[in-house]
Amino acid sequence: MLAESCPLPTGLDRRLREQLTFIVEIDRLKTVLRASPLAAADRRENDAEHSWHLAMMVLLLAEYADRPIDVGHTVQLVLVHDLVEVYAGDTPLYDAAARVGQEAREQAAADRLFALLPADQGARLRALWNEFEARTTPEAMFAKALDRLQPMLLNWMSDGGTWRTYGATADEVLHRTAAIGEASSALGDAVRTIVGEAEQRGWTRTSA
Amino acid sequence: MLAESCPLPTGLDRRLREQLTFIVEIDRLKTVLRASPLAAADRRENDAEHSWHLAMMVLLLAEYADRPIDVGHTVQLVLVHDLVEVYAGDTPLYDAAARVGQEAREQAAADRLFALLPADQGARLRALWNEFEARTTPEAMFAKALDRLQPMLLNWMSDGGTWRTYGATADEVLHRTAAIGEASSALGDAVRTIVGEAEQRGWTRTSA
Numbered sequence: 001m002l003a004e005s006c007p008l009p010t011g012l013d014r015r016l017r018e019q020l021t022f023i024v025e026i027d028r029l030k031t032v033l034r035a036s037p038l039a040a041a042d043r044r045e046n047d048a049e050h051s052w053h054l055a056m057m058v059l060l061l062a063e064y065a066d067r068p069i070d071v072g073h074t075v076q077l078v079l080v081h082d083l084v085e086v087y088a089g090d091t092p093l094y095d096a097a098a099r100v101g102q103e104a105r106e107q108a109a110a111d112r113l114f115a116l117l118p119a120d121q122g123a124r125l126r127a128l129w130n131e132f133e134a135r136t137t138p139e140a141m142f143a144k145a146l147d148r149l150q151p152m153l154l155n156w157m158s159d160g161g162t163w164r165t166y167g168a169t170a171d172e173v174l175h176r177t178a179a180i181g182e183a184s185s186a187l188g189d190a191v192r193t194i195v196g197e198a199e200q201r202g203w204t205r206t207s208a
Numbered sequence: 209m210l211a212e213s214c215p216l217p218t219g220l221d222r223r224l225r226e227q228l229t230f231i232v233e234i235d236r237l238k239t240v241l242r243a244s245p246l247a248a249a250d251r252r253e254n255d256a257e258h259s260w261h262l263a264m265m266v267l268l269l270a271e272y273a274d275r276p277i278d279v280g281h282t283v284q285l286v287l288v289h290d291l292v293e294v295y296a297g298d299t300p301l302y303d304a305a306a307r308v309g310q311e312a313r314e315q316a317a318a319d320r321l322f323a324l325l326p327a328d329q330g331a332r333l334r335a336l337w338n339e340f341e342a343r344t345t346p347e348a349m350f351a352k353a354l355d356r357l358q359p360m361l362l363n364w365m366s367d368g369g370t371w372r373t374y375g376a377t378a379d380e381v382l383h384r385t386a387a388i389g390e391a392s393s394a395l396g397d398a399v400r401t402i403v404g405e406a407e408q409r410g411w412t413r414t415s416a
Contacts, residue, residue, distance in 0.1 A: 002247050002248060002365065003365070005365075006364065006365055006367070008364065008402070009401050009402060009405045011401045011405070012398055012401055012402075013394070013398070016272070016394065016395075016398055019268050019269060020361060020398075022268065023261070023264065023265055023268060023358075023361060024247050024361055024365055026261075026264060027246055027247040027248040027261070027362070027365075028248040029260075030246055030248060030249065030253070030257045030261075031246070031248045031249045038235055038238055038239070039210050039232050039235040040210060040235040040236040040238060040239045041238065041239045045238070046257070048256070048257040048260045048261065049238045049254070049256040049257055049260070051260050052237075052256045052257070052259050052260035052263070052287065053231070053234075053235070053238075053256065055260070055263060055283075055287050056231065056234060056287055056288075057231055059284060059287065059288075059333075060227050060230065060231060060325075060329060061227060064224070070280075071280065072278075072279065072280020072281070072283065072284075073280070075263075075280065075283055075284070075287070076267060076280075076283070079260065079263050079264055079267065079283070080264075080267075117268075121268060125267075150231075153228060153231060153232055154235070156214065156216065157210065157211070157213075157214050157232055157235075159214070186221070186224065187224075190220055190221070190224055190228075193217050193219045193220055194216070194217055194220075197217045197219070
């Protein structure tokens with residue numbers, strides 16, 4: 001735990017001290033690198049940046065959800081959706097090998113991470129994370145759609161990004177990002193336009 | 209504009225294309241460095257990471273607001289509070305020289321940035337930014353309090369961080385972070401505990 005190296009003052013109220021210790025601990029999310037390249041700099045994105053970007057996308061694109069969503073709740077889902085990666089690490093979408101054991105790793109990370117919080121708040125954050133993962137509520141479906149759409153924009157801005165890194169075909173990209181069209185027909189249409197254009201430019205791998 | 213180097217497909221619906229172009233543009237926030245050092249790595253924090261961290265703090269610390277706040281709205285305020293820095297840059301809290309002309313720089317940046325969006329959304333984001341800056345609603349007061357508290361935690365984790373960088377005295381730290389106690393007496397108490405302990409450890413400058 002990060003705060004073990006420099007514990008917060010013991011004079012703090014116990015509940016608040018646990019909360020602040022957790023807040024320090026999740027600073028680690030800023031060091032978890034994703035496969036996606038930034039549009040604005042020549043380096044990979046990290047999970048904290050990605051989570052902020054998704055939250056902004058909720059504010060700007062909520063109007064495209066096919067079923068009405070609670071914007072504030074959807075924002076909460078995307079803020080916490082990658083938290084367990086502080087211990088479990090990121091699993092790139094097109095990296096089949098990395099995906100083996102992902103769920104067990106993330107459940108173990110969730111057990112460890114959320115236990116740092118006062119019980120009521122740990123349970124609340126875990127419920128948000130479970131809701132995102134289960135992808136059954138309109139909010140969770142839309143959050144997952146944006147989680148798929150955001151890296152597509154970064155790939156677009158870097159002449160193919162992870163589509164090239166992992167040699168994905170246009171069909172594979174459409175298959176892996178199907179969650180977008182399932183939550184929003186308008187965004188699903190946009191994805192087909194973007195992937196079609198990316199394929200024409202040679203940014204996706206041509207099927208054998 | 210970032211997307212000028214690689215415009216999104218013209219086949220996209222015009223409104224959506226403007227929104228996605230804006231979403232690409234704000235990728236720049238990930239490259240705006242703050243003075244604060246991370247707790248989890250040996251580098252400075254950027255604005256996108258900071259904004260995500262504040263949003264998490266809203267979810268976890270809302271219970272300490274002296275006046276009731278709408279959590280979802282407060283999260284929106286912190287998500288957009290630093291957006292104009294994509295053009296205006298960051299202004300460190302303890303850097304008096306950098307603060308000269310800050311407001312004019314940020315207003316000009318806001319004019320330029322929010323104009324990229326469809327008018328209704330540009331107006332909505334600007335209103336959120338204005339509300340944060342005016343700091344009169346309970347939500348804006350609490351958001352500003354967290355904006356002051358978060359770097360204190362990072363300073364704590366790095367044996368003084370920007371308190372040392374800028375040679376701030378304990379009194380100056382308490383003065384510059386007074387917004388915390390104005391929004392939350394409990395968090396204001398915590399700040400006095402933290403700064404008192406930091407002073408004892410020699411992390412703040414001793415007054416002449």
